[in-house]
Amino acid sequence: MSLLIDAIGFGIASGAVLALGAVGFTVQFGISSILNITYGSLMTLAAYFGLLLVGAGLSIWLALAVGALMVGLISVVFHRVLLGPMVKRGIRPFGLIVVTVACGIVLQYIVVAVVGPTAQSYGNVSGATLRFLGMTFTTAQLVIIAITASLMLALHLLLTRTKLGRAMRATSANRTLAQSCGIATDRISDVAWLISGSLCGAAGVALAITVATFDFTLGSVFLVPMIAAAVLGGVGQPYGAMLGGLVVGISTQVAGALWNPAYQDVIALVILIAMLLLRPRGFFGAAWSSRRLLA
């Protein structure tokens, strides 16, 4: 029983990281209809930025913020220079996915070329352990949960309470229509890629904090449960992705504890496949769906 409760606690912690990443991924897709596989490698990149900054003497949480911002800026450039023009030139979705896969591999091996393939670590940053409702958390985990919660709240306020957020939602729902209503969709795209890229970076550093050691495959391995979370909530739906992150996080940890730790990832994959094949618009699809994923 305590095993189960512990697993739930750990699931919440990893769910927070998942939610962070999944929301960024889903916002990107919502705004530009691109399934950006490079996302995983950008998370890796953020983790290594974090390493650099911690090495330079920054506190880990400051490193998280700076790393997130840097990856956010890189994402904007990536979309501005490469993906955006490709979409405008009429490259088909599958061509784009090939390109993002390729870019992901390039980025991943640039990391290898610069830092090398050996495993890295931030040292001991997890802090004291705390018990809470029978669950055990490290301080670092609690901070990450708090960061995720506040970023999600901020995103919620941005999307619902500001003019910018409304413009983003309008662009996400129907780009052409938004454009003809006088919304500067290119600028909105930039903002969306900055926000989603920063979430990606934050998730990357947070992930690197929660795992003991990491190497250049950090993000690409994490990509699958993260996409599972995004799809579970309906791709393009930020709130869905938040919930999806928690569901995937908890269910994989619980399954790992009760059954076989090696199958932890398999659970995420099964969730993802089942969702893609049975309810491609996400669990809340009928009510929330605005994007057409069905051909």
Add this chain to the structure above:
Amino acid sequence: MYLGTDLLAAWGLNLEFGVAGIANLAYIVVIAAGAYTYAVLTLGPTSGNGGFQQYILGFHLPFAVAVVAAALAGALVGVVIGITGLKRLRQDYQGMVMLVVSLMAATVVGADTGLFNGQAGLSLVSNPFSGSGSARGDWTYVAVVALACAVGFLVLRRFTGGPMGRTLRAMRDDEHAVAAIGRSVVKLRLVAQAVGGAFGGVSGALLVGFIGGWSPSAWGYPETLALLTAIIVGGMGNNVGVSIGTFVVYLLLLQGVQFLPQVASHPGLTEAFGWIILGATTVAFVWLRPQGVFPERRPRFGPRARSGDGGGAPSGPELSDSVGA
């Protein structure tokens, strides 16, 4: 030798992706299926090696039987993967499903030690021709692979040319319209994936027979990307072009970098450069020349009525909608 097995794999994927338009990012799984099938069929029973590695079957079957079985296994796995792609999803979504299938397969195989010895992989698969001295055995093997490639190319041409190739290319262009002319999209897709899978299976079997082992870490989606790059560079749908593309990608990019000077302090640096160049090449081609170096050839029938070739439009299949429009 490696070129031979890579050719077989690239041809199989070209049939699926270049000709039939199936966004198969899980192609490496059929190669793995062939490799594992071959390995467990040719290895002796588990008990024979003192429990050094665990796996199912272990029949000690002869080479030829195992290769045929690997082809069948590849075809079967190809069909299974094909079924997951049948749902009418957007093409990039389909690609993602396939990507996930491939990761899932790798995870399951890696996690389950009883099946194929888990993460450690299978090894000690002996070269079937090494009885006659190692060097001669190797050459015999190369000859066998060359023969397999020759046969494979003939079979491939049967599927990419003629009425079958035409129908598959039609499906690539418009699945709805293919149904409207009375062809079953489901059947066509599964045929393409079964045949492509058989190619991948043989490729995997021949590879593992030569190098002697196979483990889950040997197959990630980068390997599928390498094959896709070969196809995109060479020219989707053009068998000869894809062959040349394979040659270029493998020999120059992935093998050629080994001749770069090694930097002692950076292990894996050259390999990293190989992948970086590979990825950059892919992006460059999708951007600049989506139809590849050797575009699909335009079929002509008998004497032409008149020179109606004024359009001068390039090539057959494309990753882009705009070029040539």
Add this chain to the structure above:
Amino acid sequence: MANALDEQAPPSLPGGVAVVGRGGAGGSAPLLRVEHLVKHYGGVRAVDGVSFTVAAGTITGLIGPNGAGKSTVLSVVSGFTPPTGGRIWFDGRDVTGLPMHRLARTGLVRTFQLARVFGGLTTLENLLVAAPRQRGLSPLGVLGGRFVWGAEERRLVERARALLRRFGMASKADDYARTLSGGQKRAVEIMRCMMMRPRLLLLDEPMAGLSPRLVVELEQILVELRDEGLALLVVEHELETVDRLCATVVAMAHGRVIAEGTMADLRTRREVQDSYVVG
């Protein structure tokens, strides 16, 4: 194309329509019978209880204002999407819910409102690919190669070239279909259907976007096809064309049939005038 009639080559007409079997032209049982057809998209009642028949060897018109549900009727009848309710009989058989490729093989063939051609295939290939029961598609044919299907292929090429001449597109035979103009694509789509030797052809606005001259020529071809025994169901906005071609006309609005009869007859009807400003 101006001399479409001259180009015909009896005894084997290039268009090659299978002669009507059961029923026969002007016979008793209709070739197509649709009863209480219903199709909902989410909350939209695109088709809401439509019934009509198409007799063998006739051209039936389907008219109505934009959004009346005409294309949806074609989509459901052709098996492109399954109906929400109702029954469809083709040639005396209940074919409700059969998928499109099965229906196409029994001789019920459609075109799309936006012409769909295989852009990466040449015009000639677009026709060849549609020929039914090709030996080159059987397992034996694929593996046997030209020995098995070579002769058949030559016959098909002949037939396809004859069709291309009849439609005045012989010079485009080796052009990629995606380089063709909108009207040419439409012609390719109709020729592709003819290669299948259909018994009932569903055409969705075949005249849209054609020049007045081409409209006249296509009308002529459709009449010839009818005289060869083919039945046609034509969705069309140009009422002059409907008047000239169609013996019976079905008028739809808001997913329902509001009137049925000859075009002259419909022009006088109040309901039709109200929902559809008849020219």
